[in-house]
Every structure is written in C-alpha cells, then in structure tokens.
Amino acid sequence: MLNTVDPQPLLLTLKLATLTTGILLVLAVPLCAWLARGQGRARSLVEVLISLPLVLPPTALGFYLLITFSPASWLGGWLERTLSLRLVFSFNGLVLGSVLFSLPFMVQPLLAALRQTPVNLLDAARTLGKHEPTILWRVWLPHARHGVFAGTILAFAHTVGEFGVVLMLGGNIPDQTRVASIALYQEMEALNYPAAHTYAAILVVFSFLVLLALQRVQRRRA
Structure with a gap:
C-alpha cells in the first residue's frame, strides 16, 4: 500500500516539524526562564498570548497570518521588496505559522x-x-x-498533525507546502482511498508512539 502514495509530503512534514521544533527550543528556553522567575501583569499577559493557540481555531490564526504577510499588506510587501522574503504560500511561511501555533505545546511542559x-x-x-x-x-x-523532552515531543507531533494553519497560509503546492495532512485531505477529495488510508495510518501510528513516549516520561518522572 505504501507504493500508492507520494513520499514527498511525508518528507516535507518531517523537515517542517524538525525545523519548527529546533526554533521552538531556541525561543522557549529563555522565554520560559523569564516567565518562571516571577509574577506580574506583563508575564501573565505574555503567557496568555502564548496559550491562545490552544483554544483558537487554526484557521483563524492562519487567516490573520495570511492577511498580515500577504504581498498586498504593508508588512508582506516590505518583506518581499526589501528582503525578497515571501511568507504566503511558501515553506518559510509554513515554518512561521507552525512556530506560532505550536509554541504553547513547547512552552507549557517546560x-x-x-x-x-x-x-x-x-x-x-x-x-x-x-x-x-x-x-x-x-x-x-x-x-x-x-x-524539555515532553515539550519537544509535543511540539514536533503537533506540527506533524497541523492542518488549518498550513492550509490557510501555505495552500497545497507540491514539493513546497503539501505536507502529509494536506496530502491526506487531497487524496480523500479525489476519492483515492488507498492513498488516504496510508497517510492516515502513518499519522495514527505516529500519534500513538508520541503518546506512548509521553506516558513513559511521566512514569519515570513519578
């Protein structure tokens, strides 16, 4: 059944999750150290903003990122003219969206x-x-x-399974933004159920292994 699917979305998903997790580690360590050192309105507000993606629909965040970094906006236009950086419908945009949406999954355990x-x-x-x-x-x-270990696993796994932000900000461009979750949706729309089953099975097995690893971490901690 594996020969019925294109492996490129899976490889792109792993690349996206690896980059996102690495960036989150760099950002989360000093951020969490600052948050853990005390209390205050500023710290409370930052913690709430970080946790917002836990309750915010992914498509809502993806929509505002799309509007913000569109070449038609002042910021998106400036980035493209000055730095030749296009974040809409690009892999770089997927990384940005994944970092923002997976940030609480790294920050909260740490x-x-x-x-x-x-x-x-x-x-x-x-x-x-x-x-x-x-x-x-x-x-x-x-x-x-x-x-650190739990946050790394959760952030990586959440990036692998993300759909809404990826779809809104990255679309469905082969070899650029078509990750596994998007490929699964595309195969289902095309009624190619064998390929859809393969993508879904891979994601289910991966999710099971993630939960198993987290359970072992919690048991060792206890």
Missing part, C-alpha cells in the same frame, strides 16, 4: 517543569557565585529535563 524546581536549589547556586545563564544551563534545565 514552564511547568521549571516552576517545580526547588527554589533553594537555585539560591544555593547563587550563593556559590554562579551567574544566571550558568544557573539556567547547569542547574535549572537539567532539573527540568523531563519538561
């Missing part, structure tokens, strides 16, 4: 793990004269490694 770190452990490192970046990388993150 932030929860950082907040569970004993305060006296961090204070002890400070009394030894360690600087904050050293404390983050040598004390805080190793103690919260289960949150």
